[in-house]
Amino acid sequence: MDGLPSAMTGTTADFAEVFRRDFPRLAGYCAGLVNDRELGADLAQEALARTWGRWSRVIDPHAYAYLVATNLARRHWKKRARDDQARMALRGQLRNAEASDGTVRDLVERLPERLRAATLLHYYADLPVEEIARLLHRPEGTVRQRLHEARRLLAVHIRNED
DSSP states (O other): TTOOOOOOOOOOOHHHHHHHHHHHHHHHHHHHHHHHHHHHHHHHHHHHHHHOOOOOOOOTTTHHHHHHHHHHHHHHHHHHHHHHHHHHHHHHHHHHHHHHSHOOOOHHTOHHHHHHHHHHIIIISSOOOOHHHHHHTHHHHHHHHHHHHHHHHHHHEEEEEH
């Protein structure tokens, strides 16, 4: 590993050197996997943070960081696919409901405020979950949960009106 000691005997300075040396290439690798430079840098940083978390047990930090980064990118792909499917399903339901009676916007307006803001920003303003979380000062998981709950409520209302 280019003359660096194994993580088993490494120090914080050794990790700093691994980070300095590997971060730019790892970020580029991740950016290529997810087709987004900023997200690629975030994934690389997360992979290296997880490497640091297991520093005393990792034999080859370089390889471990790339493995973690690859798994993080795969998780991102799966999450994006699920989000896209849910978004397409809801948009289809919304279009069908709007075509039939024009009440979807009214249904959205009747959602509880904590669900309404996220729903409007995501489906009407077409903002990504990450941006909504930043705007609402909430964790991304909370925004996802609220969108899920709003979709469930809207689907129930749409089915009941048919």
